[in-house]
Amino acid sequence: MDRSDRGLSRRGFVKSAVAVGGAAGLAACLQREEAEDVPQAVRSPDELPTRQHAWNEFLATDDHGNDVPPRHHLLLALEYVGDGPADVADERDQLEAAFRTLERAYKRGNEGLAFTVGYGPAYFDRFEADLEGVELPAPEPLTELEDPTLDEYDALLHLASDYGHVTLSAEEALKGELEELNGLEVEGTFEGIFEVAERRTGFIGRGLPAEKQSGVAGIPDGEPVPEDAPMFMGFKSGFRRTQASEDRVTIDEGPFAGGTTIHLSKLHLHLQQWYDQDSREQRVAKMFSPAHADEGVVEGAGHNLGDSSRVAEVAGAADEAARRQGTVGHAQKTARAREDGEPIVLRRDFDSTDDDRASLHFLSLQRSIDDFVTTRTAMTGGDLTEGSVGRRTNNGILQYLTVVNRANYLVPPRERRSLPEPTATSE
Template sequence: MDPAPDDRTAVTPPSPDGQSRRALLRAGAAAVAAGTSAALAACLESDSSVDVPPGVDDPTSLPDGQHAWNDALAHDADGNVRPPAHHVFLELSLRGGPDGSARETVETTLRDLERAVAWGPEGVLFTLGYTRAYVDRFDASLEGVSLPEPDPMPVLAAESDVTVATNDALLHLASDDAAVVLAVEEALFGDRQRLDGTSLSGSLADVFERVDRRTGFVGPGLPAERQQGLEGLPDGDPVPEEAPFFMGFRSGFRESQATEDRVTIADGPFAGGTTQHVETLELELGSWFEASSHDQRVARLFSPDHADREAVGKYGDRLGTDPGVLETVDRIADDARERGIVGHAQKLARARDDGDPVLLRRDVNTTDGDVCGLHFVSLQRELSEFRRVRRAMAGDEFRQYGVGPRQGNGILRYVRLRHWGDYFVPPRRQRALPRPNPDT
């Protein structure tokens, strides 16, 4: 698409009418999934448009942690962090070696982006993380960060066809505006000349090849809109209108999320960074909605006690900032033995550290491949903490009560693992093709 007459990227402003704004978000989700210049052009068809919010004069003034998004994000009416609506995940493979020239190109391009577009949901938020395959390009080992070989855990992989991320890097772009995230993607890879009047002096395409592109969205109304025509969903549009996720309930409650400080690497040359796990789950929503009642879904997702007390509401609207699962942990063995069911969140709460969550989740829905799914995005200080939570999700100890993966063991029977990737996300100062031992 050609630039606007003043060489600025135009985006559609939020409408004061909530329903009109929601319609724009829905159209944007489809455009991001399409990922073409024509889709970007469709986002910009409006008689009323505004410029991309400008970035900062000095990119070094931005938070050192690439993952430090929360201060820039808005909150919902209950006080939970509200994630950006539109997401793009780009798997990248290096065209050559991670030398000084490539490193300079990556850093220059990203700093130009930060000068051109605001760091925030009205502009763009992003992280650039690296795989074990990237680290293995060097003779030295990764200092101060454990990044094991990717190995999908059997709890979800047993009945799944899993693709493991073996490329070099993952770029995650997020924005509330579909036009912005599409325009940024184009600009970063040389398909667009200017952003907000600023030309990017480099292109990531000179360093990386885009190997895979996945997309996602999150927010009330978006799953309900995108459910139409997808594989595996029963008739009648079962996803509630206000639900931000395909399974019909809210997530990301403040009290069930680790803080950004908790997931930040505290020591060593990569202090200020984090580790990231990103996997794609295919959801079996046909049986989720058709073979169980609302109370049964609440019991599986939260706990049987939540269903008994009608504590959740239609889509999690009664839970505020705390889903209240920690207090159900002590009765989990009784629930398995007497009720034949344990809740997904109830199981995960057992893996907290002195009652505090260890994972910061930034999950989004996806309709990639015209299938309902979830991109599970987890940040943690160490990947071992993610694996500890995943073992709690497995709930193998409840088999003695007849609670297996295909019975009442949370939501295991409704998810299939399709993609698995582990990454380390260095601090902003080292994000451009980092050396594994930068202080040496």
């Protein structure tokens, strides 16, 4: 897909419209994106993978084989409207019809729509039976330095597309506000089942952060975010060789085999020092590793690195970097959380200007929430904070982030995604 004709001013407008949402936001998006022909599905829903999170084969790729995430993202936090367990067959049929409408209306992937629905501990607490085959703990603070709001929503719907009007149209259809979706009749909605308790929006991709940086809290004046940066901190992420495979993050046994788990954090970014005081070399050292800075490995936002950030090569030197250089890299620390040399989480995070402040919605997929905790512990680097590296200062990018929310969700396989019961035998 050729994206060269997408003017930055239009991209910024569409991002703002997605954040506004509702009929007004959708109308604004359609006005700006009316020339875009969004294809309907090329496969029937029955032909799609059983794994909801199987996006990669449908995503665009860059010249290095890295998956290119959709540019616009919408997170809908959902509350079940019933008092007790969700155990009405008609509700399941209605909800499944809604999801299958989305799958028929849009081709899966960047140029259409990708989505997943997950369920939180609060949803499964409605049932007498315990959740079978999966540990889904309630979210909790992961360091003594954070005090986040711990989300207790029943469910989370993640919608993603290169086109803002697609995510908004899907939202409006699910809420019962549209009769047709991309030329197809809407056959199911959330009405009487879910209410949208909170919506969060975001974006990722070259040019979008630079376009949206002006006047945003957390980013200094002067528009310092580079034009080629896909994220506010100025560097590329999501290299193919630093991401877990979809196979690695898939639950492989039990009634939820073929599913995965989501950890979702909302982080506020504080980039005044990052851009106004830290040098380019310091930013590279803190984001990747001191060796990356010393050797001049990273050009611009890091697109030159190909399919790997090369942090696995220096992960074992994290302790030495902390002791001798007084700085350790974020990616360098995180790369220590691997099994047989491979990452254990798959990141699908994106930036945001919700509430007019620079934020990051950190969304990761993993076989178990324990895998995320292991990775976050490595990123925190508590074992490296003795000596010259402070608990937060020069310890990767910790000092530039505040954790605002945390949440955990179970993403069932597609055949169980509509109001799942906690055990195989209870259905």
